[in-house]
Amino acid sequence: MASTQPTTLRWGIISTGHIASVFVKDLLVDPKTRDVHDVVHKVVAIGSRTVEKAQEFIDKYAAGDKSIKPYGTYEGVYSDPDVDAIYIGTPHTMHYVNARDALKAKKAVLCEKPVTLNAAELRSLLAIAKENNVFFMEALWTRFQPLVKELKKVAEDGSLGEPIMVEADLCANFGVEKLPITHRILDPRLGGGALLDLGPYPLFWAILALYEHPSNANTRPSGISASMIKTPLTNVDSNTTFTLSFTPTSSSSLSAQANLTCAINVRGINPSVVIRYRHGNIHVAAPSPCPKSFKVEYFDNNGKLVREEKKVYEYVGGGWHFQADEVARCIREGKIQSEAWGWDKSLLEMEIFDEVRRQGGYVFPKGVEQVV
Numbered sequence: 420m421a422s423t424q425p426t427t428l429r430w431g432i433i434s435t436g437h438i439a440s441v442f443v444k445d446l447l448v449d450p451k452t453r454d455v456h457d458v459v460h461k462v463v464a465i466g467s468r469t470v471e472k473a474q475e476f477i478d479k480y481a482a483g484d485k486s487i488k489p490y491g492t493y494e495g496v497y498s499d500p501d502v503d504a505i506y507i508g509t510p511h512t513m514h515y516v517n518a519r520d521a522l523k524a525k526k527a528v529l530c531e532k533p534v535t536l537n538a539a540e541l542r543s544l545l546a547i548a549k550e551n552n553v554f555f556m557e558a559l560w561t562r563f564q565p566l567v568k569e570l571k572k573v574a575e576d577g578s579l580g581e582p583i584m585v586e587a588d589l590c591a592n593f594g595v596e597k598l599p600i601t602h603r604i605l606d607p608r609l610g611g612g613a614l615l616d617l618g619p620y621p622l623f624w625a626i627l628a629l630y631e632h633p634s635n636a637n638t639r640p641s642g643i644s645a646s647m648i649k650t651p652l653t654n655v656d657s658n659t660t661f662t663l664s665f666t667p668t669s670s671s672s673l674s675a676q677a678n679l680t681c682a683i684n685v686r687g688i689n690p691s692v693v694i695r696y697r698h699g700n701i702h703v704a705a706p707s708p709c710p711k712s713f714k715v716e717y718f719d720n721n722g723k724l725v726r727e728e729k730k731v732y733e734y735v736g737g738g739w740h741f742q743a744d745e746v747a748r749c750i751r752e753g754k755i756q757s758e759a760w761g762w763d764k765s766l767l768e769m770e771i772f773d774e775v776r777r778q779g780g781y782v783f784p785k786g787v788e789q790v791v
């Protein structure tokens with residue numbers, strides 16, 4: 420019997436920083452190790468601001484593979500006819516221009532989170548993707564991890580009832596006192612601060628648990644309440660909390676809240692995510708971007724714990740490859756957006772962040788936003 424050949428997706432990588440390195444390492448993991456047999460990935464080009472850095476990156480992360488082309492400009496990658504999809508791993512403030520240029524060159528784009536600086540930039544990118552009929556997705560990698568697929572099934576099979584409350588957190592210790600103020604996490608000209616860098620993850624869990632829940636049917640939250648504390652170092656947010664309220668409407672029966680937290684100056688283990696339902700809880704292990712286990716507690720009608728189930732997931736690699744598999748499948752099927760992390764969710768994210776920044780008084784320096 421003839422076996423079906425897997426689809427090969429040829430990647431061009433924009434930038435040579437931390438996230439580009441871990442993403443490329445994952446692209447080079449054999450998909451069969453995660454039981455994926457229908458797609459494979461090939462890295463064909465690396466774009467950097469200098470060709471020396473591009474070559475160093477190839478030497479360090481792709482064992483000097485001579486078939487990978489080093490480029491000293493990002494444009495070289497956009498115009499390379501051997502590239503099918505572009506991965507963008509530059510700081511937040513460059514996402515708009517990099518994604519715009521790649522889409523205009525008719526390349527599929529997977530762009531790091533936060534997908535843009537604001538909702539206006541994202542709307543502009545979505546229009547360009549549509550106009551050029553090319554695939555575009557925010558690299559919200561958590562959405563594609565096997566744990567999330569399973570958790571969604573448990574959360575939506577009805578046994579836990581409707582969700583009531585989500586608490587989700589991603590706090591980290593960047594050692595900000597010792598960082599140069601030009602570091603991307605501190606510099607407002609690079610979109611610094613906790614909200615844009617870490618906020619996508621707690622928000623992702625709220626979107627998954629509440630916005631996507633069948634009782635809510637993708638109805639937007641009715642209220643957003645936010646608080647930001649700024650670091651005196653550069654005046655970007657060091658700590659941000661925001662609450663989303665979902666109240667019943669003609670399309671939703673949900674009455675629930677999400678309390679979401681992120682910080683760049685907190686030591687110790689994150690509490691991660693708890694989703695509370697009428698008949699139980701789901702506890703997701705830390706770290707919230709790539710948890711490896713979750714526990715479900717089921718209650719009887721008196722609120723007594725009657726059953727607990729724990730699920731554990733292991734895989735080869737860091738977990739960034741699952742989103743790459745999604746990109747390959749969507750492109751193979753001629754889609755321009757993913758159903759799992761579609762444009763509506765990235766747009767909801769950016770609109771919420773705009774509102775959180777408005778309430779917290781976080782204004783980007785003049786000229787940083789490309790579209791306002």
Ligand SMILES: NC(=O)C1=CN([C@@H]2O[C@H](COP(=O)(O)OP(=O)(O)OC[C@H]3O[C@@H](n4cnc5c(N)ncnc54)[C@H](OP(=O)(O)O)[C@@H]3O)[C@@H](O)[C@H]2O)C=CC1
Nearest residue numbers: 434435436437438439467468472508509510511531532533
């Ligand atoms: N999904 C995830 O798990 C993670 C996602 N991220 C996201 O990835 C993006 C990049 O983060 P990270 O990799 O940590 O950042 P790094 O600073 O490590 O790398 C950013 C790279 O972007 C390029 N670049 C282009 N212009 C600039 C500039 N003006 N200043 C600095 N770098 C520039 C550089 O590559 P070159 O010189 O080769 O052009 C640089 O190496 C962020 O948007 C962040 O939110 C970050 C960490 C984890």
Ligand SMILES: O=C1OC[C@@H](O)[C@H](O)[C@H]1O
Nearest residue numbers: 438532591604616617708
């Ligand atoms: O996406 C991310 O997740 C982990 C963090 O350490 C990193 O800064 C952030 O960009």
